[in-house]
Amino acid sequence: MYEQSAVTVVGLGPMGRALxxxxxxxxxxxxxxNRxxxxxxxxxxxxxxxARSAEEAVSASDLTVVCVVNYDAADAVLRRDAVIEALKGRTVVNLTAxxxxxARDTASWAAEHGIRYLDGAIMTPVVTIGTPDAVxxxxxxxxxxxxHLPxxxxxxxTHTHLGEDIGRAAAHDIALLDIFWTAMTGYAHALAVAKAEGITARELAPFAKGIGEILPPIFEEFxxxxxxxxxxxxxxxITSAASSMAHIIHTSEAHGIDAGVMRAAEGLARRVIGMGHGEDGLIRVTELLGRR
Structure with missing residues (x-):
């Protein structure tokens, strides 16, 4: 396997510093x-x-790992003439979300300029970097x-190669973050409803954890x-799910709490029911959302 003793890290936010x-x-x-x-x-x-400059940084190693806030920030660093020249024949692993x-656009740009390119994503928090728990x-x-695996x-x-299509890592990242941020928004809404009913967040947390623990087998089934x-x-x-969602909306709005997210979820469920699929499970919504 290829032996490498040097690496450049561009981008020194919390994650970049951990890397x-x-x-x-x-x-x-x-x-x-870092800029x-x-x-x-x-x-x-x-x-x-x-390094005193980005071009000096990428010239120092055959491999440059980039981790900045988004691709606009990455482009601002990489797509400059001096940096492009310094990167020719070298490899960029872009861990920017x-x-x-x-991702595909950047890969095409890199190929046009003789730069080797891998895309990637970090699926775990800063504290996991350098530990067995990082993904x-x-x-x-x-x-x-x-x-460059070594x-x-x-x-x-763990480091998983998802395929030759350069966009697959970002696609996985987007889908998984969709789960995470939708769930976190739901949890924030649940805490607001609980508080309105006189339940503290700390009182609710153990039961919320229980909800989290039943999800893995449901994910597999769905x-x-x-x-x-x-x-x-x-x-x-899904008729049962829609009824439950309606109860959440009613309780929320009775306390003056915005129920827009749950109203959107109930609306999808009602559309599925209206299409004649009321006896199907909730995940039938996937088919509805996937229609163009």
Missing amino acids: ARACLDAGLRTTVW TPGRDDELVERGAIR DTPER FIHSGPQDLFRK VLEKLGG ADEADSGNFSGEDNP
Whole structure:
């Protein structure tokens, strides 16, 4: 396997600093650069090399790991003449979160300029970086992924190659973040309703955790139904779900709490029922949403 002893990390927000620390802890010669000065002080004290410019940073290693807020920020760094020239023949692993379309566009740009490119996403919090609990997903040329896997593994956790289509990592990321942020918004709404009913967040939390624990087998069941098109509602038909949603809306609005998110969910359920699928399960909504 390809041996690599050097890496450059571009972008030193909380996640970028964690990535750089993991590289240093693994004994890699680590060059760092950030558009905002001062974020590299701790890393330099630990042995990182401070680059004076982005072009100097990417010139220091065959592999550059980019982790910034979005692809606009990544483009502002990478798509400059001096940086492009310095990157030719080198590899960029972009762990910046954005859309699949942006990932594919960047891959095309990189290929046009002789830059090797892998896209990826980090699916776990900052505190997991450098530990076995970190989860990374990657997409792009498999031979390039294999070449740089030894240094990527220094970031901790698991690294899964999802396929040659450069947009697959971002697509997974978007879908999984959809679950996360929808769930977090639901939890915030639940806490507001509970508070209005005199229940503290701390009182509700153990029961909320119980809800979380029943979800994994439901995810598996719904995945099978979505792929097969067999939307069984034998145990919990969508008519029952819609009734439950209506109770949440009524209680929320009685307390003056915005129920827009739940109203949208109920609206989807009612549309499915109106199409004659009231005996099917909730995941029938997937088919409705997927129609163009």
